[in-house]
Amino acid sequence: MQTNKLKxxxxxxxxxxxxxxxxxxxxxxxxFLEKLEDEQNFLYFLRPRRxxxxxxxxxxxxxxxxxxxxxxxxxxxDTYAYDNPTxxxxxxxxxxFNFSAVDTTDYENNFRTNLNDAVEYFIAKYKLNLKIDTTxxxxxxxxxxxxANVNDMPIYILIDEYDNFINKLLVNDxxxxxxxxxxxxxxxxxxxxxxxxxxxxxxxxxxxMFITGVSPLNKWKQYR
Numbered sequence: 001m002q003t004n005k006l007k008x009x010x011x012x013x014x015x016x017x018x019x020x021x022x023x024x025x026x027x028x029x030x031x032f033l034e035k036l037e038d039e040q041n042f043l044y045f046l047r048p049r050r051x052x053x054x055x056x057x058x059x060x061x062x063x064x065x066x067x068x069x070x071x072x073x074x075x076x077x078d079t080y081a082y083d084n085p086t087x088x089x090x091x092x093x094x095x096x097f098n099f100s101a102v103d104t105t106d107y108e109n110n111f112r113t114n115l116n117d118a119v120e121y122f123i124a125k126y127k128l129n130l131k132i133d134t135t136x137x138x139x140x141x142x143x144x145x146x147x148a149n150v151n152d153m154p155i156y157i158l159i160d161e162y163d164n165f166i167n168k169l170l171v172n173d174x175x176x177x178x179x180x181x182x183x184x185x186x187x188x189x190x191x192x193x194x195x196x197x198x199x200x201x202x203x204x205x206x207x208x209m210f211i212t213g214v215s216p217l218n219k220w221k222q223y224r
Contacts, residue, residue: 008024010026013055014058016058017071028080029056033060033063033081033086034084037086037087041209042199042209043209043210043211046213046214053160053161057158057210060158064090064094066090066093072089092154092208093126093148093153094158096159097115097162098114099159099166100160111165115137116135116137122144126153138187138194141191142194145197146205152203156208157195157198157209158210159209159210159212160212162211163214167214195209
């Protein structure tokens with residue numbers, strides 16, 4: 001007599017595809033995708049740590065990314081989203097950043113590397129015929145957005161923990177914080193300015209953004 005394998009508990013796992021295809025327990029939250037599509041195009045999602053932000057981003061990526069179009073049925077079977085697909089499912093190119101990975105020992109250089117890696121991964125993932133001849137991450141993003149605009153590639157920006165290392169800087173070194181965030185040529189400020197450029201004009205490359213952050217509740221009293 002054949003018995004069903006017991007489902008596993010996805011402790012510490014934020015890979016939505018693995019959870020759905022490798023027999024993990026999953027409480028269906030895909031009905032939020034329908035609501036998300038009807039909301040404003042540029043959204044912030046602030047929650048304390050361990051509230052499922054990264055898993056939410058992984059779910060958004062799996063649902064909206066053209067890369068997973070052929071795997072949609074496998075990933076989303078037995079979910080609300082499978083039975084109630086929306087017009088924009090599997091229709092975006094996902095450019096994803098994870099700032100929780102920024103090394104706190106060398107903030108600026110590691111932040112630049114993080115941006116460069118994200119752009120290079122995007123090019124490789126979608127097999128783009130795009131050669132970028134600069135090491136400046138802001139210029140790389142500019143060239144990528146221009147390419148996407150010309151080639152009619154609607155981009156969905158996902159940023160996980162946009163404020164992770166910035167909060168640490170704010171607590172530990174206010175001078176470094178200003179150099180990264182508020183100074184005239186601060187790389188962090190330049191990054192978000194470039195994203196704003198990507199949303200501007202007719203047929204702009206960036207169509208949607210979803211940004212998560214950690215609510216710094218323990219810092220408001222110190223800096224108010």
